[in-house]
Amino acid sequence: MPNFSRRHASLALLAVLAACGKSGPTAPARGAMPQFKRYSGPPVTQVVVQKAERRMFLLNGQTVLRSYNFGLGNQPVGPKQFEGDGKTPEGLYYIDRFNPRSRYHLSVGISYPNERDVAYAAQFGRSAGSDIMFHGRGPEGNVFAPKNRDWTAGCLALTDQEIEDVYAMLQPGVPVMLYP
Template structure:
């Protein structure tokens, strides 16, 4: 293929991607901060997670914008109740933080534990745990996750490319409903 033909094919591909209007090239960054994708589609108004089906949906109203398969905590059945139980929470939470330097590529935090989670754990004299995230599998090309599907301490694990999309699409305060 000639250089001219390759260039035409590359430009056609870029035009096609631009027409989709969802993701753009990574934004320039400073220092050691990762490069970020940009999202220009409709805003995500809620995240719905179905643990049993291992499926997460990013919605705008009732319209599914994107959906992803994921891995759960290493004890996937039942709601998270205590620190170290290996379970993923169930219930209503909110996106509350973003970590561009996560050891699992990128991560998006949810507001676990809420007041009900803390109160439940406290009645047993235990901690409810914390730092529940959507995150990738590794950092700088190193896969930190084991080969099995459910391996986290309670987080939802996506591929590194998928967490880049999710990280770009979500904003603080977006509700996250996690169903059993």
């Protein structure tokens, strides 16, 4: 039995390192449409993320519409530089995609890596990584989040209910500013 437990933990850890936005076994069945929340309030004009405080703000101008706590990558201090470093980016990015079939319930992508990120990583012969998302917990988050708040491969993890709100409120092109 101990080997099974170690093997199960190892497989779960490998799954965490998989790209946040890819579909997986917890996604809805092909052809099934998930139920989406609707949002009819003021538009979100920017997202501000304070990594150190683990706080995200959805703003309309200077007005905070909603704020959320979140988990980060498993190496939360410092900006993302390379694929697999477990860090979350810092700087200005934009909402660029939505995944209704994410293995992490729902996910909203940001435009990482930008040209600067790619060029920096290339100086070292490395990849900058990709698929940085706001997403729900999914199966790995349900295992790791209660014990370790920062468990993703570099994404920002919310609860499934919170990502439903965020997914409904955001539009492509909204700027996302991630501060240390």
